[in-house]
Amino acid sequence: MCHNIIGDLARFCFLYFIVYIPYTCSFWMMFGGDVEEFETVSETLFSLFRMTLVDEYNYDGLKEENPVMCDILVGTYLAISAIVMLNLFIAMLSETFVRIHDNASSNALMERAAILSCIHDNLSDEKKQAYYKHVHDEPMKEYYDDDMALEGKKHQR
Structure with missing residues (x-):
């Protein structure tokens, strides 16, 4: 089970970083060095991660610096990362648990059939x-x- 979960986590992380890295570059190009919590690349990375978790970030500072790009970048990033990506991750894990449960049930029924067949033969x-x-x-x-x-x-x- 852990092996399958780790595989799902790796696939999710790969997909998440496909979105996370370009948005980090976009936020850094638009607001880097000028807005608090976006002054360095590492702060920008962390602020975007907090946005994914729908935590607090310096929206007012972003809005003050460039209102149009703030709404576009923050809106699309929240829609993609917080809504789509996290729900996709939940769906991936749910599907994995269902598949593992079905496989375990099938194995249990096959073991029961093997025992009954052995009893019948004896x-x-x-x-x-x-x-x-x-x-x-x-x-x-x-x-x-x-x-x-x-x-x-x-x-x-």
Whole structure:
């Protein structure tokens, strides 16, 4: 499971840096050195990371320096990084967990089938015939109403 999560994290980081690095360059070219929290490249990198987490950043200083580019850069960066990227990361992890769970369930059913097959193979002929006769003569009968089954599914959600 950890191997799959690390793989998802690596794919997400690669995709995130494809967006993060160009936006860092854009913010640095527009506001670098002139706006507090954007005075050095490392401060710009950290401020953009905080923007991704929808944390506080110096929006007023950016707006004062260049109002049009501030709205364009901040708006598109927040839309892409905070909304699209983080939701994509959540979806990737959810899909991984579902895939791992389905695989584990399939393996458990296969193990159960292997155990039952082994037990069946080790039964004596006399016990096998008694079992076959029991299944043939006394099948399990249960009442089934499809309306009740549909109601049960509604309550499970």
